[in-house]
Amino acid sequence: MGYITNMTIKVRDTLTGGTVELGENGRVGIYVCGPTVYNHIHIGNSRVHLFWDVAVRYLRSRDYEVKFVWNITDIEDKIINKANEEGVSWREIVERYTDSFHERLALLGVGMPDVEPRATEHIPEMIRIIEELIEKGHAYPSENGDVYYAVESFPEYGALSNQKPSEMRETEKGETGHKKSHLDFTLWKASKPDEPSWESPWGDGRPGWHIECSAMVGKHLPDGADIHGGGTDIRFPHHENELAQSKGAYPEHEFVRAWCHHGMVRMTDEKMAKSIGNVVDIKDVVERFGADAIRMWLLQSHYGGPVDFSEKILDEKGRSWERLVRFYGQISPSKISSEDSARLATGLLEKFDEAMRDDFNTPEAIAAVFEAVAEAGRAISANPEAAGEFASLADAIEEVLTILGFELSAAPEEKAAEVDGVSVRYSGDVGEGALRLVAGREKARKERDFAAADGLRDELHSGGWAVEDTPEGPVLVRRDGGLRE
Ligand SMILES: [Zn+2]
Secondary structure (H helix, E strand, C coil): CCCCCCCEEEEECCCCCCCCEEEEEEEEEEECCECCCCCCEEEHHHHHHHHHHHHHHHHCEEEEEEEECCCCCCCCCHHHHHHHHCCCCCCHHHHHHHHHHHHHHHHHHCCCCCCCCCCHHHHHHHHHHHHHHHHHCEEEEECCEEEEEEEECCCCCCCCCCCCCCHCCCCCCCHHHCCCCCEEEEEEECCCCCCCCCCCCCEEEEEEEHHHHHHHHHCCCHEEEEEEEEEHHHHHHHHHHHHHHHHHCCCCCCEEEEEEEEEEEECCHHHHHHHCCCEHHHHHHHHHHHHHHHHHHCCCCCCCCCCEEEEHHHHHHHHHHHHHHHHHHHHHHCCCHHHHHHHHHHHHHHHHHHHEEEECCCHHHEEEEEEHHHHHHHHHHHHHHHHHCCCCCCHCCCCHHHHCCHHHHHHCCCEEECCCCEEEEEEECCCCCHHHHHHHHHHHHHHHHHHHHHHHHHHHHHCCCCEEEEECCEEEEEEECCCCC
């Protein structure tokens, strides 16, 4: 299928608060701040990577040429502290938690970027920017070998985080004796003995966190980043400082065309926060709810706003996903397309494109899938034979869900069994006993013997099963969240 790539993508830019149109030349460069690798990333950290992976999949599916970059911050105080605590080298900490980061993203089904630069591989580039800043009067070395950014020298400072310098808090505690102003931040830090260090014109030392990203954006997206992503928590000071560095050193050069900031994941479920810990490990969450339920949860909120994490919400998302899979399983064997199917498929793909081109509105995109499913479901309820005539809708649903990164292929096909005269639908391996309980419950319900029906339902529950009553009869599902094995 050919797509018109001269259509642009609209993105909301945090810096101006306005909308920026991107991709007019068919190319999009995206940079996202990656983790400082000193512990396991948690579910909140994963949002930005999962989301931009989806945006990239979408752009590529519409024939845009995308360069996607996220970095690894592999030198920072936290890494050095962790290494000292454990009595191991900082490089060991870096390798351990970089592997952990990759492993957790893979569990979530998040793909890798085109380039994953490490900060320590870009020391010469950082030194060059710092030299440029000193030359232009935006930075100064102190006598102890630190180099600081002179915030007052950059009048636009504060624009990205919408603050006036006079109202800003100090962002770096500690040795302020060498700074000219409390707002100035570190570009280069003189190293103490036994600390990792690199040679520089100001003596041995290591880079500050902010200069790392300025150097890596410049190196890997030399024409500037169309989109620079990251959480709202690093909008200030990290992104504000990146902007001051890159624009301060190279005022003529376009650094970033749109800043896109993600809302935070909020822990609203006290019980869950207590049982798993406030910092929820992705391994536990994937094991408990499945990667597709997590994806459904994250993509059904707009990236710009916060998203609540609770057991109840994740359970609901798991059930929504199951319903989609079940419906897809019902229509995917279709060999023909009715008029309804063609109309719904076209409408779905149009709405999907419209939503994704409008600031990657994934909640709208998923809503379009559910709308089409609901309408087709009504048609099938009225005429069960119509289930075999939705080939084009099945293809459209598959296309959309695949771009959004769901694992539709992992869904087992739905089966049906006649048990004691009742048709029961299920998927995966189901024992005879569970099917008999469902059939018995269905019969009891028809005879209006609700006490017996409830008893049989409880028996199913304790065996790990639940029954969903649909207009086409009962469906047996696993209680622990999945049709997936
Ligand atoms: Zn960064």
